[in-house]
Amino acid sequence: MPPDAPRIAAVVVTFNRIGLLRALLERLEQVPELAEILVVDNASTDGTGGWLAGLGGRVHARTLDENGGGARGFHDGLAWAVERGADLVWLMDDDGLPDAGCLPRLLEEPDLDFWGPLVVDEADLRQLVFPIRLPGGTRVVHQLADVQRAATAGRLDDIVIPFNGVLVTRELVERIGLPRAEYFIWGDDHEYRLRAEAAGARIATVVDAQVRHPAVGSLGTPMMFGRTTYNHSPSDLKHYCMARNNLLNLREYRGWPHALAFVAKTVWFYTFTRPSPRRLGMSLRAMYDGLRGDFTGHRRYLR
Structure with missing residues (x-):
């Protein structure tokens, strides 16, 4: 990496999904832009902690004393990354798998504070896992093609699906603080986006950067x-x-x-x-x- 390149840390939050975690870490180990990979284990009981303890290289792991959900995982993981000197933090759950070019494509957007990829259904890459309400109206879209048509210069400004391959700057974390650990799951990521928005952060989704993710049910x-x-x-x-x-x-x-x-x-x-x-x-x-x-x-x- 160039000497003036930002220090980028990936933060992965995991719980009892060692198979998915293995696949994700194998992918992240192939991303040269990452300085390190920080894994927060939510007190898994499937052998995740022991397996992580045997890893080395760029992978570092912490096992929490109890399952605090994604909210505490991202709270602690983001704090940990900033403490270790990260300029940018790449946040993700263990069940997403970024495409090989996902991070390089995100890094082509230099004028943002909080931005991420599209999250597509691993079983049907034409479908979004999390529906998106398009800016400036009430239309909610579920398909990749609809988002691509609505994008300007390859992105949707003011929209992001947090904590699924999203990048956040150190400056923004220092300005708005950490995710709300007490939320456990569902809503902690949205609250963090709303807080960033209220603070005037520059937010966007880069539509040709993608993370593959299992379907999550009847959203929308x-x-x-x-x-x-x-x-x-x-x-x-x-x-x-x-x-x-x-x-x-x-x-x-x-x-x-x-x-x-x-x-x-x-x-x-x-x-x-x-x-x-x-x-x-x-x-x-x-x-x-x-x-x-x-x-x-x-x-x-x-x-």
Whole structure:
């Protein structure tokens, strides 16, 4: 690397997916732009910690004392990378696999603070794993071709899917702080993007840089006769955290009208779109827990 090149550290958060982690680290070891690869193990029980302890080279690992979810993993991992002198930090879960040219393509965009690739379905590269609401309107797209048509000079400004191959500058971390560790999962990444946006960060998605990722369920499920969508997950743990954390994010960054609209959407979705009194009760309990500052309720859904 040139002597004036930024020091780049990858931060990988993992939990009980040693097979996926092996494949990811093999890929990252082939990325010459990386100074080091920092792995935060969320107290895995599948042998991940022992396997990581035997690695060397650019890979360094920490095993947490308990499973703190992706939120604590990225909180601790980002702090660790900055402490070790990283100028740029490349954040990712263990279940994504960046294409070989992903990081070099991201580095071609020098004027950004918080930016990342598209996340595409590993089983169908034409599909997005996480739907994107296009800037300047309400249209939500699910296909790669739609994003490519909407891009300008190869990117979508003001949009990013955090913590799936996203780059963040040291300067931005020092300005806005670290992700909220108490969120556990689902919403911590979105909160960090909203915080960056509020601080005036330059944000973008580079549409010809890609990370391949497994499908995650019925995100963006149509509701209210197709006029809007809802992020339904079959996982009780993910849904509880989403309901709690999303309500708090909306209240903090969009105000009470948006927060109450989310409550109304949740009630509609589990009353009419996919009727489930149990899931509706869970949703309302999660929202109540968040409003009173209780971030322990997700533990009842841990396995």
